[in-house]
Amino acid sequence: MSRARHKASGSLEPVQKSPTGIQGLDEITRGGLPKGRPTLFCGSAGCGKTLFATEFLVRGATQYDEPGVFMSFEETGEELTKNVASLGFDLKNLIATKKLVIDHVQVERSEIEETGEYDLEAIFIRLGYAIDSIGAKRVVMDTLESLFAALPNEAILRAELRRLFGWLKTRGMTAVITAERGAGTLTRHGLEEYVSDCVILLDHRVTDLVSTRRLRVVKYRGSTHGTNEYPFLIDEQGISVLPITSIGLNHQVSNERVPSGIPRLDTMLGGEGFYRGSSVLVSGTPGTGKSSMAAHFADASCSRGERCIYFAFEESEQQIIRNMRSIGIDLGRWVKRGLLRFHATRPTAQGLEMHLVTMNKQINEFRPSAAIVDPVTNLISTGTAKEVESTLTRLIDFLKGHGITLFFTSLTHGNLNLERSEVGMSSLMDTWILLRDIESNGERNRGIYILKSRGMAHSNQIREFKLSDTGVHLSDVYLGSAGVLTGSARAAQEAKEAFEARARRQEIDRKERALVRKRRALEAQISALRDEFEAEEEEIRTIVAQEETLEVSIDDQRREMAQVRKADDGALKPVERDARRNQAIRINGKRRAR
């Protein structure tokens, strides 16, 4: 019973995988090809089967310490070595260091006469010998189907192929089998019947004169995998498949802000600029200054010491650097210091998806913190709306996943409704800045406003956007009864306002002077009154004093007279005298207080 349980838990173990080392493919297959099992790569002529197989072996030998055997039924070892040298693979060196064996199986139909029963044991022996000679872990057979053309007896061949795949499994070889695509079937001779663990379909399609290579994992037994078609690129560093693990809305977000390089624009964006890792779209009609804004953004990024990559689809690197110098931005110095990289191509050079693969690859190499696409509309013209949306979503998700701030410029045509024409793209964008022409009074001026900016307070104002030899400057537009005024109309209006303000100022000054004069007059009046009062007070005091003196003398006289008449003391009570005196003082005090 314990054994049964053990068996059950053993079967639950996920399929072990052998990484291919091919950029992007390991992400799609969630880790690589099934370890110790054969995988079928099928596709029509020229879609890169042999290259996939070769890179699988080369990466295995160089990166994962898994030597490999390449059994070729088509090309000789020398041909193969020569063909993949352009991808940077040095097979000669790998063979010399016992990391690789190439065995070319030459099968000539004209040489073969079947005289009875036979089997393909010799192939097993050759393969086994090659595997043992270097301790190989990986095997490529490219392409087994040549045997079908060479050997008339299909029954024997099929039986032997079945035996071969079984043998490869028992030897624990991670094998790649290539096969030609058949009409209506995956392979011309039904090899998928034998190789059932993993089947990868390669495709090479031409749409609108542009060719795109694509890859799809048709099946992968015992493992989840990306099921879509993914474009891939073959260049001097090998194959790269556009990765998909980044697709999804689960990336980390940053609260950090990155300045746009235009201080007043940052003010409009809640005072600090864009969020790091957000997507920014600047759209506008031709000549509204989109590239200049992009240059400002690049300049700001590089001056913080961060790397920035600039995908140019309209102008060459030299042209951009020259043109931006005219508005006072020196991008050349950043290129020299390795902080800025340009990647300028014509949009028609390859399909949209291939552009995205290229961009993806460049970003992976350069590891920038900001990326500029100028303009994204040129890219869009190379694909259908649906393709564009899905591929742009992939790109944006990929960049957001890496925390790279993405700056798109987009060209809109003057006669279209700006807001409506890009609805498809706008939902992918976090910040959307609109540049537009404002035509009035026989001149054209640029206006800028923020259509949306997720997650931050942003200005709803239109600013006038001016290009000068010190870069982009924003200024307030005049909003008045005549509508929005820009350019010279705004200047005239401002002059008028300045004049009015000056007039008002003068009026205020005049009034203030009048006030001062009035105060001075009043103060003079007050001091005159005080003088008058003091004079009066003195006079009254004199009178009071005289009266008191008078009273005292009357009292004295009366006392003298009483003494003379020998009168009684009670005739004049001192109380009475005091009261009279007090009254006099009170009158005096009241006057003084007033």
Added chain:
Amino acid sequence: MKATVKPKSQPNTDSEIWELRLYVAGQTPKSIKAFANLNRICEEKLAGRYRIEVVDLLENPQLAAGHQIFAIPTLVRTMPSPMRKIIGDLSNTDRTLVGLDIRAAD
């Protein structure tokens, strides 16, 4: 198993010696059958003018790649040139004769 079977009769001096090499992988029924068939045909058609070398790839696996062998058994005519290669157990005599370019006996 690498053996040279000496021709039983004296070679005809004015005709070429046929050098044949039979590739096998161990003593399988197919190999034994092929060897028997080859001996029979040679005795009938090339009496005294042939030499057979049997190469066992299990003993000398490196020869399989060197001689471009993929099927077992394979018979290679190394002399007279040009080289010819036929596969199978040689049970179809007509095809074997065509493959080895042996004209029917006079």
